[in-house]
Amino acid sequence: MSYQDLRSFLEKLEEENLLIRYEDKINLEPDVRTVLSAAMHMEDPPAVVMDNITGFQKGTTIVGNVHASWKSNAIMLGMDKNATIREQFFEMAEKWDNYDEGSVEYMDNPPCQEVVIEEDINLFEMLPLHRINKNDGGMYLSKALTVTKDPDHPDDFDKENVGIYRIQVQHPNTIALHVMPFHDGGRHMSLAEERNEAVPVAVCIGVPPIIAAMAAAPLNYDESEYKFASVFEGEPFKLAKCIGSNLDVPAYSEYVLEGRLIPRKRFFEGPFGEFPGSYSGAKRVYHVEIERITHRKNPMFETLYIGRPWTEHDTLIGLSTSVPIYKQLKETMPEVKCVNANYQHGLTAIVATDLRFGGYGKTVAMRVATTPHGISYCKNIIVVDGDVDPFDMDQVMWALNTRVRADKDVTVIQNTPGFQLDPTTNPPGMGNKLIIDATTPEYPDKIRDFQMIEKVDGFDDMKQKLEELRGK
Amino acid sequence: MKCVRCLSDDAYKAAEAPDKSGAWELYCCRTCNYGWRSTEEEDIVNIEKRNPAFQLTPEKMEQVFDLNKIPELRK
Incomplete structure (x- = not known):
């Protein structure tokens, strides 16, 4: 089963009782964070859809906790929802080796460009932005993809980067991009500044679940997140070209913000409640000026609550972190x-x-x-x-x-x-x-003699039989 | 307008509730880039009640570092 857009994945989650529709009136602060963090502490944490938001027209929709549970993660990977974390790990590890089979396909008239806005851009009025943790420095995009090209190799598709970085919306058409220097997106920004070039940057909100997982993975510099996503989907990953640049974005993105880097300047940003459960300090970071917003009709705004664990961030990034380390160890x-x-x-x-x-x-x-x-x-x-x-x-x-x-x-x-x-x-x-x-010491290291208790004979068969008896 | 965080007079109204209900206004600061909504908790919107650990002074702002250094221009 392939989930090339967020909506089809949410339908599946709802069918599996892994989605809640929260219809009470909510205030953007503090209710979004309250709802999402509380939901994370339920058994099999559900995605939550909220569409009754104070100050926004009825129908404006926020969804969070999309990757909240391991069951949701298993469904994203095309597995039975009850697959163990270990089974999900090995499923990911197996697909990881098939990168060369990944492919992409461009859509004409892509859904993400059904509506195009180029004037009077005010992100605070167009998106249900909210303060994620109480003492954040402002309103953040916590689960948006940032797409950039290598300015020295703009036609090299594999070097295009898709990453999830924290983004503070600081002014109506200005975002602050917090990307670590060692991340591929940071490398692109640095190369652009060497050239003093206002390179294009695209920010995608509400994307197919697998591309969010791949964007969170530490891939090699010349490995395409889109191609990896395609390997997991089992079909070409659907892309669109931005209207104002040669950047590639998921065709089924709910929103795409098209903008340009302001090169060689830094701007005050933060603090922001981060995954260790504490606030990061403030920094000076990049600014990107947004020139265009495109979106689907009736777009869904996807957000992620990050803070004291366990949060959606931990599930989203867990196996995307474990598998690459495993692969790198296995090499030698x-x-x-x-x-x-x-x-x-x-x-x-x-x-x-x-x-x-x-x-x-x-x-x-x-x-x-x-x-x-x-x-x-x-x-x-x-x-x-x-x-x-x-x-x-x-x-x-x-x-x-x-x-x-x-x-x-x-x-x-x-x-x-x-x-x-x-x-x-x-x-x-x-x-x-x-x-x-x-580990148990191996020769020539030693531990005093002891004998392990044997694994019980017939254990696996009996366990399966008992499971079947319980299932009847 | 005064910023509730850095206390500069560099804040402005950046947005209002798009359903025209007047439910909230949103303010931004051009000095420290803070943003806040009029309907947030008292210890966010009220300067007197804010957590001092998160308030900014010009000295504190000076101590902040560049996350990414500005590279040399290519020749």
């Missing part, structure tokens, strides 16, 4: 079995691996710390045996409790890169790596 360490970097964008990573020889668990951990994402994000690295499921905290805690020798297996590497939004980094961006090797 085939013994690695699975990676769980789902917690706060991989600040903690749990790796399951077999051991080639004594001390290998620690070697794997150091490799995690040198992957592109792990360099700054992965600060707590836990390594468990290959037969331990890193997504099952009961098993991970068992490994910690029965394998860790504190004098040999716990290591702190001081003064390493850290992630600046992590409040423990001090100065911001400088931290430490904690390695906990919870």
Whole structure:
């Protein structure tokens, strides 16, 4: 099943009882954040559609928590909604290898350009913007795609970047773009400024769910998020050309904001409540001036509540973080079995691996710390045996409790890169790596003799039989 | 108009409720780029009740860094 637009995915979520329509009158502040964060703490957190918004015409619609639950994530991946997180991980990992099969297709008269607005642009009146956390510096777009080209290679499709960055709408037609220098979008902006060029920037709101997941993944510079999305959809990803530039945007975007970078100037932005559950400091960042808004008829405004976890952000970004780390480890360490970097964008990573020889668990951990994402994000690295499921905290805690020798297996590497939004980094961006090797020692390392309790005979067959009995 | 965060006189009305109901107005500050809606909580819209940790002074604004450095121009 392919979900090339947000609307068809929401229909499926509603059919699966993973969507709530909230029809009471809401104020943009604080109600949007209250509704979405409360919904996140329900079992199987539902998407929520709100269409009765104070000050906006009836029919103006906000949707949030679209990627909130693992069931929604499984449906997005085309799996049974009850697929475990581990099964979803391996489904993603398998598709990851098929990048070359990805393709795109351009639509004439794309839905995202059904309505075109080029005059009197006032984003505050055209979009149901809201303050996401109480002390944010303003109204933010928290789940918009930012599309940019490499200014030195404007015709290289694979180098076009689609990323989710925080965007503050600061004035009626001006947005502030907060993109890290090491992100591909930041690289594009820097290249544009070397050329002193007001390059085009497109911001897409309300997009097919798989492209949001791919935009959140740390892909290589010359890998196209659109092609990856197509691999998961099993068909060409539908694109549109922007009206005012050669940028490519999802044809079924609910809204597209077309604008241009103001080069070589910086503007005050923030603070913003971020995924560690704390506010980031204020910065000076890029400004983009919006020249045109295009949208579908009766557009849906998609938002994401981010704050004290667990939030939609954690689910959206979880496996998109875990799988690339797994792939990078596997390149030189085939013994690695699975990676769980789902917690706060991989600040903690749990790796399951077999051991080639004594001390290998620690070697794997150091490799995690040198992957592109792990360099700054992965600060707590836990390594468990290959037969331990890193997504099952009961098993991970068992490994910690029965394998860790504190004098040999716990290591702190001081003064390493850290992630600046992590409040423990001090100065911001400088931290430490904690390695906990919870694997069973391999020769020539040793542990005192003990015998493991055998796996119970017939366990798997009996479990299945009992599940069937319960299902009757 | 005074900005509730940086207290400059550089704020302005940027928007009003699009359904013309007058339900809210939205203000922006040209100095610190803060934005707020007239209907938000008292500790957002009322200067006296705002959390001091989030208030700005010219000194605090000076300490803020550029997230992305401005590169050299190509020759």
